[in-house]
Amino acid sequence: MKKLSTSSSNPINHGVPLLFLLLLLSQLLPITSRKFLRSHLADGDSATYIWPLPWQYTSGNQTLTVDPSLSLVATGSGGGSVIVAEAFERYKRITFKHAAKLPGSGIGYDLTKLNLIVHSENEELQLGVDESYTLTIAAGSGLSIIGQITIEANSVYGALRGLETLSQLCAFDYGAKTVKVYRAPWYIQDKPRFMYRGLLLDTSRHYLPTDIIKRVIESMSYAKLNVLHWHIIDEESFPLEVPSYPNLWKGSYTKWERYTIEDASDIVSFAKMRGINVLAEVDVPGHAESWGTGYPELWPSASCREPLDVSKNFTFDLLSGMLADMRKIFPFELFHLGGDEVHTDCWSSTPHVKQWLQDHNMTGKDAYQYFVLRAQEIAISLNWTPVNWEETFNTFPASLNPRTVVHNWLQAGVCPRAVAQGFRCIFSDQGVWYLDHLDVPWEKVYYVEPLEGINDVSEEKLVLGGEVCMWGETADASNVQQTIWPRAAAAAERLWSKKESTSAKNSTLETLSRLEYFRCLLTRRGVPAAPVTNFYARRPPIGPGSCYSQ
Template sequence: MVIVVFLCLLILAPFPSSLGLWPIPRGLSAGTATVKLSSSFDIHVAFNNVPADLDDAIHRIKTHLKTDTFERLVVGRGSADANSVHRAFSIKDLTLSLTQNVTIRPVAVEVNTVGIEDRDESYILTIPAKGTQATLVANSTLGLFRGLSTFDFMWYHFDGEKYILNAPLRITDSPAFPYRGFSFDTSRNFYPVSDIKRTLDAMSWVKLNVLYWHIADSQAFPLQVAAFPELAARGAYSQEEIYTESDIKSVVKYANERGIDVVMELDTPGHTTAIGMAHPEHIACFAKSPWTKYANEPPAGQLRIASADTVNFAKKLFQSAIDLLDGTMMSSGGDEVNLPCWNEDEDTLAALEQNNQTIAQALDQFVQEVQGVMNANGKMPFIKSDMVLEHNVTVLNNTGVVVWKSSLDAVSVAQRGLRFIHQPSNYFYLDCGAGDWVGNNVLGNSWCDPFKTWQRAYSFDPYANLTTDQQHLVLGGQMPIWSEQSSSENLDQIVWPRLAAGAEVFWTGATLPDGNPRLGVNATSGVNAFARLNEVRYRLVDRGVKAIALQPKWCALRPGLCDVDS
């Protein structure tokens, strides 16, 4: 048996209002019967040699099914369901199976060894109305993991029972895009490893599969690497605010076991001032004033790209970081380099003259050298879009471009035939709208105002302005948090549940499975995103994630009654 999941599976009937799945599966048939989980419910695997990380996932889900207390978001919180739940058939077990002739590998191995475009995350989940056994079948352990996350996040709790109202249920599902990420800046303010792991858990529940880890910047260098331990020793805010090598490996392992890649970004050659705390010889315009002339934000400083010693330093730094990482991707960043910084740096000017180079040529060579290290280690290199669009650097054919300044830049990247991910500041930046954080700004506006609502992110069209022939270049996308004004204390509230909006955009596709747009006058009321996202928020809170409220609880309990003109 082979699972076949079509690219445009349609939900022919209206999406059930009492089935709060997120993201919407790409194929669904549902009934109206109530079923509940048996008090002795168990999960079985129909094959031998079950990988440890899949077994661990099963145990986590069994724990959730016992401890989750989320009640249906209706007036009475499910009390009206009591009679049907009492009479309902009980599901005694969920059986997991793989299709024939499939190599059984750990989930983490699927993530680490298979290129992101070649992974199979498809699954079929079936829950009967009258039988006792639910089934989950997939082509890979990664597909089983995705199906388990659906099963895990769909049940309601009432009076000690776990139930749903839409059996028989058959979900045939797979992602529209292979790359579905969250970009996490842990440099400007430090986050404990526990924050990162809690975020990874929540990401896995909504089928996000990439943690793009912006781990160092101008303000701090908290990454400990064997080749240059002095970078973190002198560049971190304190010895308690360092990601040790064991921390990095722990986060990578934790993520991979949850079907999530870790793509580390070492942002170069800009945003590198903190390196100068240990190696000032590699940094041009180190902390030079006024910073507004030499950098996009304080403090000023970027790598001396024309220096052979600095280029070799950067290559060794990347190699040392790669030694900590599994997976098939890595990023060199590359945004917001400042030309006056190099034009006024005597060491850079001398090196350019000695090499008979221009700044543009030195920058191009630097990028090629760094990309060469990543490529030689089997990493698909990622780079920020301004390197390509504004500086026209030479990149490898397998490069992924992060389109971040504007959604309109995607067209220009596509015209160059390069694959890319969407991270547009005008749709996805989670930190926008909090006001400016630099002093002496009378207006106090942030550069990317206004606040990016979940509706704004949810309305994003990954194929906007692209030709049909260019659409294959879209790998997916990610929503970022830049941490100038965030820290451990407000992380969850800034990120959740808005990040889930991006998760559905890139899992479900450019439109809803019924072909309708996500939001707007033509959107169908049958797929009530607001009601479903409210459920996501309350489920996250139930599991300890401090996701911010989207509406007064009165509205959340009465879906649709707070709509305009309702």
């Protein structure tokens, strides 16, 4: 995690009286929200609560039943995609979890077939892939009593987003024991506002089994997030197998807390099937003490273990071989090289490194720049676009490769400065989008604007999007998902939906009710999402009550 973080993660630090007051207030808001929600759900109107909010939609006042044996008719050049076929079956299992188990009643259903039209057979998943789609649910008219569902998309990944929206429009009626679509007919035109909508997952501070990582990826698809930033390695542990340098994963916590290259490839493939890229990170030259467990020569000295030794060619030979191995696993065009929190005192205090600095007429700051730029050159030679934390831009912007993507985290205002100098930027301001800051409420996550301070249209286009960060010092397999959700969903809607329809704070009550509904959708799908209105994230409910109001 970024060590300069100052937001408290301990509620005791806020003082008992203040904590009591905030907890009391957090319970008053759901009372109003509960009334608002019940007034809208009185007729089973779950359709109001699509998350993230589509760009354009119209609806009617009819209720249609959906056949649990819903069939797929996929056409277009991409209609035969395995990605589409598997997604359809996956969403059928989610949507008809109850209805599919019931004996046939012989009743006629209004909606029996999904027409899915995909215009491209290209399944390459890269930055900016077309995720737009249209969804039409039309009731029967005239002599026809059968309605139609149609999803049309330019890519298989747009089709995935349309299937998610369709699944949210379908609700199980426990009385009639059928799946229904309320407020039909529906017409939805949808697309993402930003091409990069990410979640950082840290598996160095606490090892996360591959099944947990996959569950996080699955849950990301429900909120239409599309980049898993996998912070695999840090100073505490090195869990990844690197065939060219097999001693590196001696830096893992134990021999049972590791990822083989097959594990990593499986995670990338699993994510692609859900339209999610995997952005891997190797954080250099700081945050790399664990590397020296297997190769001690990477340390400046036994007592001074990071940053990595800048004076040795072996350091860069190893980095080059390691990235070449990783390039075989991670096809995404972006690769994160870290570059944050580099404290060069170790270099200046180690005799042979100090001598190297003097021989090359370098200061510690110069050597920091030298290391970052050499790492960038290696990544670019492997046809990657380098991403670096903002310290690199803050320290030597004129020297960075122009292709560099600047990743903001320290404070607001970095993206405006970066795009003004022609760099692309990813927004992750720690004050609002660091999920390990447990005292940041959903509203603060939701109402941040990634383009704040940028008024030029050409510069706005350089902001790729944003990312919420799940640093792992205080989260492991037991609580990582309830720390991620539902606050990550607040950022997901900010990154997907139209700014004009989600920025008005006078609609907070309606937004809260939709987010509470989405949180309950997550829990129904097996995602252990925490209550929305917690003062302290991942705190359990304090008493009996509905899922929709805790």
